[in-house]
Amino acid sequence: MTEERLDVEMTVNGVPRGARVPARRLLSDFLRHDLGLTGTHVGCEHGVCGCCTVLLDGEPVRSCLMFAVGAAGHAVTTVEGLAAPGGSPSPVQRAFAECHALQCGFCTPGFLCTVTALLRDRPRPTDDEVMAGISGNLCRCTGYQNIVKAVHRASELMAEAE
């Protein structure tokens, strides 16, 4: 018995992409293994750690809790798509490196996606808004202090760029 496969197409980082996959293929596995975008990481596969966070039509989602077919026809942004078209890092990427907001780098892609959406909605967040905004992403290395700092720094960089 072979498993039924479906054509799944979506826009990923601005480019139309597609693959023929089983119905139960998770969005995280689709991105990582069918499309080769291994920057999205999988840390728990039960929707808690947030490592697999990507943007679906601009909103952060857990790609491990979603089937690829559920994202068909939508626009997905992964960590590979955060930099500007010329490849220069986004303010959030720059701020994370500047503020030492990452150590092992495994949770980082999820944080970058979460924070990108957070700052779009709240360009000058308060400390409490930052804390709440990143509370759905786990990091085992940094203790979060420098991540909070990086969110504020990214906010500054974005304001400077305007």
Add this chain to the structure above:
Amino acid sequence: MTDVTQGNAYVGARAPRVEDGRFVTGAGRFVAGVRLPGMLHATVVRSPIAHGAVTRCDPDAALAAPGVRAVLTPRDAATLRLPCISTAPGQREASYPVLTEEIRYVGQPLALVVAESAAAAEDAADLVELDFSERPALVGAEAALATGAPLLYPEWGTNLVSEFVVGDADAAAAMADHVVELTLRLGRVAPCPMEPRGTVATWEPARGELTVWTSTQAPHLARDHLAGALGIGCDRVRVIGCDVGGGFGAKEHPYPEEVLACLATRRLGRPVTWIERRGEHFTSTLPARDAVHRGRLALDADGRFIALYADILSDLGAYPASVGVNPAAVSALMLPGPYHFDQAGAKVRAVVTTTTPIGSFRGFGQPEITWTRERLIDEAARGLGLDPVELRLRNMIRPAEFPYPSRTRQSYDSGDYAAALELVRDRVAARAAATPRDGKPRGVGFACHVEHTGMGPSAEMEAAGINAGGFEIAVVRMEPDASIVVSSGVCGMGQGIETTLAQLAADRLAVPMDRVKVVFGDTAYAPYSGLGSIASRSLTVGGAALIGAADRLRRRILAIAAHRLEATPGDLEITGAAVRVKGDPAAAITLADIAAAAWRGRDLPDGMSPGLEEREVYDPPANVYGYAAHAAAVAVDPDTGKIEIEGYWAVTDCGVVVNPTIVEGQLHGGIVQGIGMALTEEIAYAPDGQPLTTTFMDYLLPSSPESPPIEVELIQVPSPVTPGGMKGVGESGVISAPAAVGNAVAAALPHVAGRITATPLTPYAIWSVSRDG
């Protein structure tokens, strides 16, 4: 390129991390991203019962399932064993089986299903038919020693694996004016790196070679153990370490799953991958801590410490695994901390229970003993009506006393323990004083520790029963274009060692840091390391080796330059891209000219061999000892028992600081791990041996709202032992954090302070204690 002059331009600088460019763009190479043509996927079938035996294992239905290529059962791996890195007195086994029909914990591997996809392997795993005979479970170290307890190994006649004394046994009964006794419990916790464990193994029959990509802190140790288990020569096994998404001790040795993946690729002739599920992490990756300490502190009428004693009972889980009893031994060795005692000693006992075997986790026995010692000191201060900081200062080892021999055979090399504690006290006093008037009890707690780092002298490790050398090797090469490659036996797992080694090399060679490339993690090109990146040793031991190699290379460069410039080496200096005669900028030769000559074997001083590469083996003459003083401020919600940490301070001495930003980051992360251990994290078991915490919804890592702002200050007392003056710091943060939090909670709840003894201090635990009090 920046012009830098020789010496100390980079040591101490907040150099940006060289790792970050790839990590912020999603270009890190982690093991789960390794995909090979024809790769198969493996899933482990695990025991659902805690104790008993497999009476039937029938793989036929699984083998018939779509896409399944093999099912390995205990019969396929009957002789495969992994070695213990360390063994304790009395320990009967120095290795453990990869697959066995004898079951001693829930989650123990029983079979491996290999299929065309991960989904097919998981579907088929449910079809492996297993029958069991069950025996009673055994949960809890004290229960293991009770009369009539089920025996895990009936042939031993006991569940006791090892019993020994460290230091002064007489400390248990020392007479004094005041004696404080507490029974303290350290919960079982999981390292939980965000990247699970994982392996990709491929056997190439035509070459007779096995290549293994794995998330590891110790590539050579992994190679040696895999080769040994499989009966393949070390020369035929290559381990590639990948980017490692956090280790914290969990990835310092290969596990049964890695051996099984290798066995499967040898059987099938196709690459095989196994990636750990998070649920598996809680039952298959070795957890840590899990001990009961009976502690006793004796003081004279003036508050002088007379004797400290700890009866340490360690729950090893199902068998002594790779490090076995060693964390409990380290608890004993680090018992005295930064204080004088006339006598200090510990009795260590370690038992088996029907739970996952314990292993290494950042701190390795030291958070446990710091909890015990520092809680005893605070309760002594309370009993004597003394300020707890004052009591500590009265008993601290002073700078003039180094090298200081502790009562437990440690020779502390350097430090200024009192200065750091005074500084942390000042920082706490200087904080904003306005206390919210919300009726919550509040308290501040202090804790101090001496950290065993830079493991270690190989001869001393042999005496301690550790089956690995403690030295490091570094190779530094200047390429023909004057770029520099450093290869090291230590490796990266987030601690920034790629950056700090580049800083050291650039500093010693007086070249810009962007000319230095650091490579490690691959046994095909990295020099041998028996231990890898564990035990706060990478920069101390690996860095010391690098300094030696870089200094040799610099001397070689200067000798060539002296020959070419007709000068004496002492009159020369390296300035970024050239060597010049001091005070005569016109007399210079570029590094590229020197390097090209060296690699072409021409224009060299008489007798000098071609090439520009040097190697140094550094076997530390002694361990080196870091130090920290911590303080925590907490508020307790009287209605729920929830503890909120409102402030946290740490003053740390790790000797010469190569990159303060990186050290501060290590401390932040370690402290929050310690807070997790203190407040929320625990692997719990039901009495029947069933694990109760197998997801991040019931095993609670600190998230951002639970993580307080942390003020870190670094004081630098250089180690007289290490070339470069460094002391290790990777584990420092986690060691004092639980004790500082515990002491703060006890200060907030003085009427029940003597019952603040067990981690984690969950809301329910605090609520129960407060209500009874």
